[in-house]
Amino acid sequence: MTLPSSRARTPVRAAAPAASAVGATAPAPAPAPAPAPAPVNVLALAVAGAVTVANIYFPQPLLAAVARGLDVSDRTAGLLATTAQAGYALGILLLVPLADTARLRRLTGTLLALTSGALLVAAAAPNALTLLLATLALSTTTVLPQILTPVAAVLAGAERRGRVVGLIGLGLTLGSTLSRTVSGAVSDASGSWRTAYLVAAVATAGLLCVLPRALPERLGVPGACRVPYGRMLAGLPRLLGVHRALRVSALVGACVFAAYSVFWAALVFHLAAPPLGYGPGAAGLFGLLTVPAALASAYAGPLTDRFGTGRVGRWALGCVGLGLAAAGLAPYAPVALAAGAGLVVLGTSACQVANQARVLGLGREVAARVNTVFMLATFGGGALGSLTAAWLYGAYGWRATVLGAASFTALGVLAASWRRSAFRA
Structure with a gap:
């Protein structure tokens, strides 16, 4: 699948009139057209x-x-x-x-x-x-x-x-x-x-x-x-200070991936525990059941182009919240757990697409570096989520673990709403 490039159209400009008097100001040159996408x-x-x-x-x-x-x-x-x-x-x-x-x-x-x-x-x-x-x-x-x-x-x-x-x-x-x-x-x-x-x-x-x-x-x-390479690495924290959209997207991405990690890190143990008592094969099957949700998340890209990162990001956060609600309210119903897992995957993937589309629009000269900062924040959230899941599930059980994941999601909603203008494409 190759997306064709659109042809760059060079605007036709009328000839500039000659200066009729000494000191007349020549018209400013028209800006060069943006390069066509490759x-x-x-x-x-x-x-x-x-x-x-x-x-x-x-x-x-x-x-x-x-x-x-x-x-x-x-x-x-x-x-x-x-x-x-x-x-x-x-x-x-x-x-x-x-x-x-x-x-x-x-x-x-x-x-x-x-x-x-x-x-x-x-x-x-x-x-x-x-x-x-x-x-x-x-x-x-x-x-x-x-x-x-x-x-x-x-x-x-x-x-x-x-x-x-x-x-x-x-x-x-x-x-x-x-x-x-x-x-x-x-x-x-x-x-x-x-x-x-x-x-x-x-x-x-x-x-x-x-x-x-x-x-x-x-x-x-x-x-x-x-x-220089050393200066690039040393300048990564400065990107957070310069780009407000990167700060917000990194925080939202960390919160959503933390919620995702909390859910999936505890789900395997919840499925194996009584009264469900499922083995590793059933836990693997839950991963396959989320493939349709992963396929559906591809539509987050066109929706982001059409409606902007803000709407898609907030919709994705709501999707994660619905999935956690289904898994928490019906903890021993396999259908509810599978539906909740699918919604969590769909919302997390869609939110990541919206966030990355936003930060990668900050300029091609820093595209790889802003993606580095965003992904490091996302993985940091995932690590925090895994640690939280191990503690919550061991101490308080499944419902408390789902509530912890929901808390991370709510924090993501607050971060997205705090600077909503930074989320718009």
Whole structure:
């Protein structure tokens, strides 16, 4: 799917009249027309985002098999999930800002090669320490999703930004959701968790033949002064002070992802506890049941282009609230829980699209850096949500956990309403 570029129309200007007297002021030149949006190979970018983001999530169903295969405790194997999230956050901080100034084709090719190599090391890991180090390396370098999103938004232009961000976001949602199912099936069919890592390495390496060709040479404004790497990192906090829209979007994104993490971190335990008593397979099925909601979230992009980020963001927050209400009011009804999970996924994904579309419109020269700040805030909210879920569910049960998620959502609503003008496209 390639979105065609619209032709730039050069306005016809009448010849300027000659000055009739000494000292007459010449007419000011008309402003140059804005550059036409470039063609965007949305399908290639969405598939690349899905494949690379899957590298963070596909090991999760394999943890028990890893523990048995390497003869370690479940707690030690569980460190893989934490290491993957930590590495991803580290990569967002250290590598994503490079997209503002680096040569994109070389950068993406290097990251894909490093990620593929780390996946191969993980597949052959003789012990848990090697696997943890390989996981840290591959999760740090598999940050292409957060590079591709600002690149696509800049190439699309203002009129199509929401649509393109929504489609890339759909790829990321499907990649993170379906990767768990695929890796579990591959592991069961082959009898080894290592096969899933080999498949991931081949898929990631295959992108080397496609992705660099779908990207421009550079993202920044041609001829712009290059900012040194150290200065770029040191200037990230300043972006929050300069751009009010980034502050609001980062706060809302953190609150919504915190609510999302609270819900999903506790749902597995709630499904396994009496009176439901479901096993891991049923918990995985709940993830598949949210795929229609993830597909529906792609419409948040066109809606953002049409109605602005404010309306879509507030609608998305309301959607999360409805999902939490359904799951909290009917805690032992599987249909209500599945519907609530779908609404939470739909609202969270739509809110992310609206937020990213807003911050990525702050200028192509800082697109990757504002996305870095936004995603770091979002992941920080997710980490806080996971910690909150562990405490609330262990101490007070499911309804208190849902109420905690609802509190994060309410804080997001307050943040969005506090500076509503900063949310408008």
